[in-house]
Amino acid sequence: MALLAGCGSSSAPPKNGESLRLALPLVPRTLDPAMAADLPSLNVAHELYAGLTRFSKDGVVPDLAEWWEITQGGLVWTFHLRPSLRWSDDRPITADDFRRAWLRALDPATGAPLAGPDLGIIRGARGYHATGKGEIGVKALDRQTLRVTLQHPVPWLDQLVAYPIAFPVPARGAAFSGPFRLALRRPTRLVLERNFNYWDMSAVKPSRLVLTTSTQDVDAVLPRGLSPPGLPWIDTAGPTPKGSIELPTLATGLLWFVTRGTPLADPNARLHAAWALTHLNLGSAPAPLIPPEMPGASFVNSHRPVQLQEAPHPVRLTLAWAQEDLGASRVAERLRQSASQLSGLQIHLAFRPVPSLRELLALAGPPPRTGVDLVLLGWSSKILDAYNLLDVFPCGSAFNVARWCDPSYDALMAKAVRTLDDRQRWRIERRIVEKLHEAVPAIPVYTATDHFSLRPGVHGLSWSPVGLYELMGMTRS
Structure with missing residues (x-):
């Protein structure tokens, strides 16, 4: 290089x-x-x-x-x-x-x-x-x-x-x-x-x-990331080149399930799709919701696999992502390569890429435009606590692409943010993660890294x- x-x-x-x-x-x-x-x-x-x-x-x-x-x-x-x-x-x-x-x-x-x-x-x-x-x-x-x-x-x-x-x-x-x-x-x-x-x-x-x-x-070639933490995030760094030093981040690539006005409004359809998608080879090891580098991640993350649910009926889903998002583009290509495998599970995917994050946000919302069921869009935490990533899922969040809403989830979030003791807060956050695990408004598809060279x-x-x-x-x- x-x-x-x-x-x-x-x-x-x-x-x-x-x-x-x-x-x-x-x-x-x-x-x-x-x-x-x-x-x-x-x-x-x-x-x-x-x-x-x-x-x-x-x-x-x-x-x-x-x-x-x-x-x-x-x-x-x-x-x-x-x-x-x-x-x-x-x-x-x-x-x-x-x-x-x-x-x-x-x-x-x-x-x-x-x-x-x-x-x-x-x-x-x-x-x-x-x-x-x-x-x-x-x-x-x-x-x-x-x-x-x-x-x-x-x-x-x-x-x-x-x-x-x-x-x-x-x-x-x-x-x-x-x-x-x-x-x-x-x-x-x-x-x-x-x-x-x-x-x-x-x-x-x-x-x-x-x-x-x-x-x-x-x-030195300094880290390549462009997206700031605490906002919708895309991967601009890409895989770590040979000879470079890999850096951990607090960013997670998410696959959002739009839960209103789509086939994924049915919780069983979401669970079936989540099970199918988490059992595909998406090009990296299965990702936890909370990045491993986050303090308390090993305690907060759910370690239960998504349970298999029978498909209520065949579903046709449209996936949107930004082409400038290198991580999302890799996942989308893996999903395209797995189309026949997904069809055997009664999931039929169509693909709707857009050039930029700006265009993806206009398309994905919230609220999303008609015809979008799945969205590849990540989040990078701005604090050293899982709360900032979990804060995209409350009912009133401007970044809740899924449009999923559970008042009991919001109540736990309000309790977590006011809990100063780390371990007590992590216990609450684990309950919050379990709710996401059960309702699957989104699933993690990769944990992001950055890199630099000296x-x-x-x-x-x-x-x-x-x-x-x-x-x-x-x-x-």
Whole structure:
């Protein structure tokens, strides 16, 4: 591959503290942390800006916040900033910078694409996001103390504020709070240089990063994923090439069964189809609903096989997917190859591919257009808990492609999100997964991975399975 071809070039390899050249799948369209909406943009914002916390290979760690306390049963979170924090232009970073940035992100005039999903849990945020008016539950108690009051308790606000949407922005001008600052911006290239004002500057190994879309003569080809977590997800990374390093993710490829106005409205028809489809060779090992990398996955996942149900009558089903979704396209091709086997089980498939995720969402809904019975569309969790994936199935979810509804499921979800103790919450989530197992509004068809490549001797890339990586530790031995 091009990365390896670069190994034989005459350029001297970078040493610790020198420049590293890294290949992105695309150069971000925006460097505004409030406007980042794809993984490359989120990751570059993650290098230029810092938040209260930060995703790392070990989960979530303190960043600009030195510590925080949780009171009123998880309803109020108080973050205490490190002393003497400064922007790259030497101005102080204060708690009010966070409050101002969050109000800006929630302002409907800003049009921040992830503000609602990521900040909507704050008290008053949804109303402010809709109207630009009202108070929200964020208060700077002093220059170093930020108090956040939520609509209801959640266990993972420390994870939500680790996303760029929650990063502070300066009151005026361009300045940076993360490990790097922007030195040069071109349509196909970004140059980042070490930010000497970052609080943990001693951990920043490279003095300079050159980010480009070219894979020629680079020190690393960075992960290929584009779809952000916490939204409908498609596989853009594809299988791990030979010589690359495979990375676990929190993404699951789902095959949705549309349960209203289709033959799959009959629960027995769904169970029969689920049994038939889970016994096909779809090109990978049988997938669990909750990815193995998720904390608590081995406890939460159901380990019972789908029980065989007799087909109530022959069913004709139409499958839709986005052709830019590499994982869905592989599954669709396997299903096409298995057409005769499925026909023997009284399941007759027709295929309706569309070019893009945008067109698939218009077709699949909810509500789906007439004539769509099955939809291949994944989900990637934005938090290190099964709840975010399970949250696509409640009756009122905007992402419930199946249009399946069970009020008892929703009641368990409301209980889970308010349960702070991990093991107690996992017990509830296991009951939730069992309900999905019995009703089969969707079945998992693959667990997704990403991948990257390093030139020999280069190391130090840190990866979080939510899809965010850390470049500040990269160096060459």
